[in-house]
Amino acid sequence: MQKIGVFVCHCGTNIAATVDVKAVVDALAKEPSVVFAADYPYMCSESGQNLIKDAIREHELTGVVICSCSPRMHEVTFRRAAASAGLNPYLVEVANIREQCSWIHKDKAEATEKAIILGRAAIAKALLNAPLIAGESPVTKRALVIGGGIAGIQTALDIAEAGFPVDIVEQKPTIGGKMAQIDKTFPTLDCSACILTPKMVECAQNENIRIFSYSEVESVSGFVGSFTVKIRKKARYVDEVKCTGCGLCTEKCPVKNVPNEFNLGFDNRRAVYIPFAQAIPKIAVIDPDRCNMLKNGKCGLCSRVCEAGAINYKQTDEIVEEHYGAIVAATGYEISDVTRYGEYAYTESKDVITSLEFERLTNAAGPTGGVLLRPSDGKHPHTIVFIQCVGSRCVLEKGKPYCSKICCMYTAKHAMLTREKYPDTEVYVFYIDVRTPGKNFDEFYRRAAEEFGVHYIKGAVGKIVPRADGTLDVQAADLIMDEQLRISADLVVLAAAIEPSKTARKLATMLTASMDTNDFFTEAHPKLRPVESPTAGIFLSGVCQGPKDIPETVSQAGACAAKVIGLLSKNKLTGNPCVAHSDELMCNGCSSCANVCPYGAITYLDKEFRMPDRTTKVRRVASVNPAVCQGCGACTVACPSGAMDLSGFSNSQIMAEVDAICR
């Protein structure tokens, strides 16, 4: 004989203002098998939990139904309370009468009726609950960080500092990411490379960190605590161990006209190259699309000059398989395509550039040695126009609906530094809003306007027309003066929207991590779990989760590392016992369940069965690995013979809930 206790929460006025809590208690108390029913202002409070514990002991309850907020909020709380009173925690059911009832309804009578129905369904399910015992799984004490920009570097350093081994996988030949390309950092104006490169060196020297550069994640399997990852180490055609990074090959290579990605195509590199002087690892790489030796077997000069004998034209991609307990996505961002905005004439004029290109043109290690010169004719520009929100806050198909967050500040930085270095240059910034929340940020922007004489104009640029004399005719609106302006500019800088790395979507699929419509990784909770993916064991660091500047990225990277360290410090993880299992007598081995399983939890066994005529027969049947299964239930829906069932959410329980709702 089942004895069910029902506990209805007011949640202050969150539930009680829309649902007649007493009426719910009275109605549910009359349900069969219910021996106790009570309400309380805050069931999740200490005294609310004591009410539940006391009732379990006093009435010897065999099941508990709590009508409260979403089980995502407090199911764990109530299960713990039940367990401490001696009841198996999986005999607790939560009926969500807040998010799915009181918050979304206005009419009290209707909401009350719905709350009673939801409670009744939970009671029907609770009557069929069986005690479950959670299994344990081991934790591989190694982390994988995907992406070697400042986010990945900081996360890896912090994890390594705590004593756990970390691998960084970076698709480019060097770590460093976008921060390595930036000239100065706001709001303190310290040199970006000067603060970044020591961290890159630290990564290389830390014995807990391994760097897989020029590598990509090929596949991911497993689950929190024990992921198996295949990493593709792309062929560099240079032996990583032998190469000393002397750079002789990069000087002798006869192919001199390859656009240099690091300088955004403003200058050229050779077919064999080291991305930049402080690259980590400082190992050359041969570009297979441009190397004559690899293309048609004619050259071999680099091999002849290399004293270390490191050049190996026969090198092939290598697949490495590694095991990890936690995976961090730190895939960063890219600059969105500004050619979609024809009015800015980006493709028509070399003197219309993006802000990242401006960084390279002002960087001492850049193509101009840090002297700001026009890309078209190498002359010093005297009038520069900066345009904000190019592609950001744009709801059209070609744009990004979000604010890219960093542009207001870096534009203020560019404008300020230009005025400081070249006081004869007039600088105009066209803005929609200047957004500078952050420590010392607004002060920084105001300095650009007040002390450095940057002309901030509230309004937009409508059109840019390149003139025959090499100037750019900028047509714009000044909304405060209510007038249309024409500025003859020498250089126009577009604050292009940032967008998640193009590799992120593919990676998210491999990680079964969710993304939003803009391809930013979704966090488990936007406020309370901002560095974790909803998929257990997957963590988020940097811009792959949403636009952020360097200080924010570094803080988030540290927070992410703390979460990873917390996971890796555990020896065992308690699993979720609500997993699928197959009734071998009903299973016909059709593979429908394995085909839909997103976690690869289902395998097939050839098993001997005794037949009615006392013969034995070998049949192929499904077998679920409970450590891998996440309890999504896809297999139970796909199974044509009804052999698959989910503990805690069995087919009969769900039908009982439906029956209770329809009663």
Place this chain on the structure above:
Amino acid sequence: MNKQDLKEEIVRMSGSAVEKCMRCGKCSASCPSYEDMEYHPHEFVYLVEKGDIEKLMASESIYKCLTCFACVERCPRGVEPAKVVEAVRLIVIREQGMNRLKPDDIPGLWDKDLPQQAIVTAMRKYTK
């Protein structure tokens, strides 16, 4: 029509989501008729959003729009200001009654300085 009805009618006719405007001014920055207008494209959008439409109806600005649709093309919010201007203009024209332009009238109104685009626009404006 009262203010609210007028606003709803303009929104209905133009199909324009005036409340999406983020006041960037790209429409007015793009407008080739800017100097000839008392109220500029961004002000059309703003005043319609506020429901202050009589001002626009009384202004010559409604006839100055060339309907070149540069603002529609470039508005990052998809507000389509030219359609708002056109809707205000149509309200005024419809109130005035049957004073439409016929294709045969065009040669008599011909001005050698008139851009070709303006003729196309005039057809669009006055033959509705």
